[in-house]
Amino acid sequence: MKEVLVENGQEKLEMSGSVNRVDEDVIDLGEYWRTIMRAKWLIVIIALSCVLAGVLSIKKMTPMYKASVRILADPQKPTTNLEPANLTPNLVSLFYQTQYELITSRKIAESVVEKLDMVELYRNQQRSTDQKEEDKTIFDFLFSSNSDSSKDYSDEDLVIYLAKRIQQSLEVSGGRQSQIINLTYQSKDPEEAALIANAISESYIQYGLSSRQGEVQDTENWLVEQSRVLKSALQESEQKLSQYRIQEGLVDTTQQQNLVNSQLQSLNSELINAQTRLSEIEEQYFALEKAKSNPEELYSSGPVLQNGSANSLVIEQGRLLQRVNELFERYGEKHPNMIAARSELKSVTENLAIEVNKVVENIQKEYRLAQVQVSNIQKLIKGTKDDVQSAQEKNYSLISLEREVENNRRIYDNFQVSLLESNVIRNYSASNIHIIDKASIPKLPFQPNPKLILMISLSFGLLLGIALAFLREAMDNTFKTPDDVEQKLPLTVLGITPSLIKKVGAPELQYITDSLTPFAENINTIRTGLVFSNTDNPPKTILVTSANSNEGKSTLAINLATAFSHLGRTLLLEVDLRKPSIAKSFSSNKKLGLTDVLSGSSIFDEANHLIKNEGNLSVLASGGMVRNPIDLLSSNKFEEVLQDFKLHYDYIILDGPPTLPVSDSCILANKVDGVIFAVKSQYTKVKVAKEAVSRLSNLNANLIGAVLTVADSKKMRNYGEHFYSDEYYGERPTRV
Incomplete structure (x- = not known):
C-alpha cells in the first residue's frame, strides 16, 4: 500500500508540473495586480519618497527665464538684379546650417559683450559680490555654487569668458520648413535674457551687412x-x-577688308552683267553666221528686223517685189513700167544688202567687245584677289596687334x-535678415517645471516601487498560499492553521479553549481530510513533522489531537526527544514521559497526562533527556510500546522532530500509518521543503498531505479572492 501511495505522489508531482507549465503559458493580469496590491505600502512609500525628492530638487533649483526672437532669413541675398537666383534644396539647407553656426559663433557673442559693455558690468558685479562675501560664513563658501575663477581675468580673457557663457545659454532652431529662425536665450535674470537675445539678433544682422559690404569693398x-x-x-x-x-x-585691316570686299562685289556684279550681255550677243552672232548662206533667212533674222533702216528696206523690197510680179503678169518683161520697177527693186535690194552687212558687222564688233569686256573684268577680279592675298600676308602682324587691342x-x-x-x-544697404518679433521680458520661469518634475518623480517612484515589488516577489522563495504548496510540492494540502493575535492566547491550546472559532474549524478540516484519506483503512498513527524547527508542527499536533479526541480515544505522543515542548504547553509538572516508559523506569499510567475537559485526550510528553534519541526511537521496544498504544487508543498523534536537522522523523515515518508535513506560511523555503519531502519519499513514507501553518487570511486574500475568511460561520449555542 505504501508503494502505491508513493507512485500516486510521483504522478501528482508530474501532473502538478504539467499544470504549472500550462499556467506559465497564460498571462494572468490579475496575478500581476495582486502582486502590486501586496506591496502597495512599499510602492506608496517609495513613490512619496521620490515626490519628496522632487520637491526638494525644485526648491534647490535656480529659476531660469527664456527670451525668444523670431528672425526672417531669406536664402537669396539682396541684389540690384531683378531676376531671382535659383537655389537648390541642398544650398538652402546649407544656408540655414551656416546661419545656425554663425549665430552661435564666438564672433557674434563677443560683439554682444562689447555692445552691452558686459565686461564693466561684470566687474561691478564682482566688486559688489566681494563686499557681500565678507559677511558669509564658512557654510556659505562650502555650499556656494558660484565660481570665482574669473576674478583675475584680463579684459580680453573676460570677453572670451563671457562670450562662452552666452554661447552655452543660446539655442537656435527653425529654418527647416519655413524661413523663420527662432533664437532663444536662457538666463537667471528675465531682463538680461531679453536684452541679450535682442542684442544677439541685432549683432547677427549687423555682422551680415558688414560682411557683405566688406566683401563689396574688397571686390571694388x-x-x-x-x-x-x-x-x-x-x-x-x-x-x-x-x-x-x-x-x-x-590702314585699318577692317577698313581695308571692307574696301576690298566692296571692290570685289562691284566687279562681280559687272562680270555678271558682261557675261549676260556676251551671252545675248553671242546668240545673235551665231544666228547671223548661220544665216549668211540664205539671204531670206538672214533678212528675217532678229538683229536685221530690229534695225530700223534694214527693216524699212525689207518692207520696201517686199512691196516692190509684189509690184514687179503684178506688172509682169500685166505687161510682160519689156514694158517700161516693168523695167522701171525692176530698176527700183534692184536699187532697194542693193541698199538692203548694204544695211544687212552693217548689221552683221555691228553684231560682230559687239560680240568681240563683250568678250574683251568679260576677259578684262575677270582679270580685274583675279588681280584684286591677288592683291588681297598679298595684303593679308603682309598684315599678319597688324591683325595680331589689332586683336590684342580689341581683347584688351x-x-x-x-x-x-x-x-x-x-x-x-556698395550703396545698396538692404539685408536679407529681418527681425519679426523682438524678445520681451519673460514673466514666468521655464525651469524648473514643478508639474513636470513632480509627475516624473511620481511616475519614477511608482515604477521603482512596482519593480521592487516584483523583484521582492521573485526573490521570495517561500510558501504563501495552499496553492503554492500544491504547485511546488507533490503533496495534497489538507488545510491551514491561521495565525492568531497575542491577546487570543497560546495557539497550542486554541482548540481546547474554544472549538467554535475559525482556527478550530480549520483544524476540523484537516482532521476530515485525514479521516477520508483512506476510507477503507483510515490512519490511526499520524506523525506530524516539518523541514525545520519553529514551523508550527507542535501547535498543529496538539490541536489536531484535540480534534481527534472528539471522535475517539486519542493519544498525543511527543517523539521529539531533542527539543520537547508539549509539557511546557500544557503547563504539566510531570517529568516522566516516553523515555521513562521505554527505559522501564516508569509505567504509562504514571507518565500519562489526561487533559481536563477533554476526557478522550491523553498526552505523553517526551520525558527525560536521553543521549541517543535515534537509537531509542528505532528500537524494538518503541515498536512494542507503539503497538500497545494502538490497542488502547483509536488515534495516536505523534509530534515529531524536524526532518532536515536530524533523521529521527525519517525513522518514525516508517513506523506510522501516515505523515503530515507542516509548512510555515512566508517562512519555509521551497528548496528546503522539497529536500525534506524528498528524504521522506525516498524512505517510502506515507505522506498523506501538507498543512500550511501560521497562515494570515488577510494576506492570502492578496493572492486570490478564493482564499479563506477569518470569520466563524454559525451561531454559538447558549449554555445553561
Missing part, C-alpha cells in the same frame, strides 16, 4: 587696381598698333561695368 578695390593695369595694357597695345601702321603705311579693350570695358555695379551694390 580689386577691380580698381585691375582696371588700372588693364588700362595701361590697352594704351600700350594701341600705341604699338599706331606705330606699326605708320611704319608700314597701312573688351576686358577693360567688362571691368569698368563690374566696377560700376560694385559701386551700386
Whole structure:
C-alpha cells in the first residue's frame, strides 16, 4: 500500500508540473495586480519618497527665464538684379546650417559683450559680490555654487569668458520648413535674457551687412587696381598698333577688308552683267553666221528686223517685189513700167544688202567687245584677289596687334561695368535678415517645471516601487498560499492553521479553549481530510513533522489531537526527544514521559497526562533527556510500546522532530500509518521543503498531505479572492 501511495505522489508531482507549465503559458493580469496590491505600502512609500525628492530638487533649483526672437532669413541675398537666383534644396539647407553656426559663433557673442559693455558690468558685479562675501560664513563658501575663477581675468580673457557663457545659454532652431529662425536665450535674470537675445539678433544682422559690404569693398578695390593695369595694357597695345601702321603705311585691316570686299562685289556684279550681255550677243552672232548662206533667212533674222533702216528696206523690197510680179503678169518683161520697177527693186535690194552687212558687222564688233569686256573684268577680279592675298600676308602682324587691342579693350570695358555695379551694390544697404518679433521680458520661469518634475518623480517612484515589488516577489522563495504548496510540492494540502493575535492566547491550546472559532474549524478540516484519506483503512498513527524547527508542527499536533479526541480515544505522543515542548504547553509538572516508559523506569499510567475537559485526550510528553534519541526511537521496544498504544487508543498523534536537522522523523515515518508535513506560511523555503519531502519519499513514507501553518487570511486574500475568511460561520449555542 505504501508503494502505491508513493507512485500516486510521483504522478501528482508530474501532473502538478504539467499544470504549472500550462499556467506559465497564460498571462494572468490579475496575478500581476495582486502582486502590486501586496506591496502597495512599499510602492506608496517609495513613490512619496521620490515626490519628496522632487520637491526638494525644485526648491534647490535656480529659476531660469527664456527670451525668444523670431528672425526672417531669406536664402537669396539682396541684389540690384531683378531676376531671382535659383537655389537648390541642398544650398538652402546649407544656408540655414551656416546661419545656425554663425549665430552661435564666438564672433557674434563677443560683439554682444562689447555692445552691452558686459565686461564693466561684470566687474561691478564682482566688486559688489566681494563686499557681500565678507559677511558669509564658512557654510556659505562650502555650499556656494558660484565660481570665482574669473576674478583675475584680463579684459580680453573676460570677453572670451563671457562670450562662452552666452554661447552655452543660446539655442537656435527653425529654418527647416519655413524661413523663420527662432533664437532663444536662457538666463537667471528675465531682463538680461531679453536684452541679450535682442542684442544677439541685432549683432547677427549687423555682422551680415558688414560682411557683405566688406566683401563689396574688397571686390571694388580689386577691380580698381585691375582696371588700372588693364588700362595701361590697352594704351600700350594701341600705341604699338599706331606705330606699326605708320611704319608700314597701312590702314585699318577692317577698313581695308571692307574696301576690298566692296571692290570685289562691284566687279562681280559687272562680270555678271558682261557675261549676260556676251551671252545675248553671242546668240545673235551665231544666228547671223548661220544665216549668211540664205539671204531670206538672214533678212528675217532678229538683229536685221530690229534695225530700223534694214527693216524699212525689207518692207520696201517686199512691196516692190509684189509690184514687179503684178506688172509682169500685166505687161510682160519689156514694158517700161516693168523695167522701171525692176530698176527700183534692184536699187532697194542693193541698199538692203548694204544695211544687212552693217548689221552683221555691228553684231560682230559687239560680240568681240563683250568678250574683251568679260576677259578684262575677270582679270580685274583675279588681280584684286591677288592683291588681297598679298595684303593679308603682309598684315599678319597688324591683325595680331589689332586683336590684342580689341581683347584688351573688351576686358577693360567688362571691368569698368563690374566696377560700376560694385559701386551700386556698395550703396545698396538692404539685408536679407529681418527681425519679426523682438524678445520681451519673460514673466514666468521655464525651469524648473514643478508639474513636470513632480509627475516624473511620481511616475519614477511608482515604477521603482512596482519593480521592487516584483523583484521582492521573485526573490521570495517561500510558501504563501495552499496553492503554492500544491504547485511546488507533490503533496495534497489538507488545510491551514491561521495565525492568531497575542491577546487570543497560546495557539497550542486554541482548540481546547474554544472549538467554535475559525482556527478550530480549520483544524476540523484537516482532521476530515485525514479521516477520508483512506476510507477503507483510515490512519490511526499520524506523525506530524516539518523541514525545520519553529514551523508550527507542535501547535498543529496538539490541536489536531484535540480534534481527534472528539471522535475517539486519542493519544498525543511527543517523539521529539531533542527539543520537547508539549509539557511546557500544557503547563504539566510531570517529568516522566516516553523515555521513562521505554527505559522501564516508569509505567504509562504514571507518565500519562489526561487533559481536563477533554476526557478522550491523553498526552505523553517526551520525558527525560536521553543521549541517543535515534537509537531509542528505532528500537524494538518503541515498536512494542507503539503497538500497545494502538490497542488502547483509536488515534495516536505523534509530534515529531524536524526532518532536515536530524533523521529521527525519517525513522518514525516508517513506523506510522501516515505523515503530515507542516509548512510555515512566508517562512519555509521551497528548496528546503522539497529536500525534506524528498528524504521522506525516498524512505517510502506515507505522506498523506501538507498543512500550511501560521497562515494570515488577510494576506492570502492578496493572492486570490478564493482564499479563506477569518470569520466563524454559525451561531454559538447558549449554555445553561
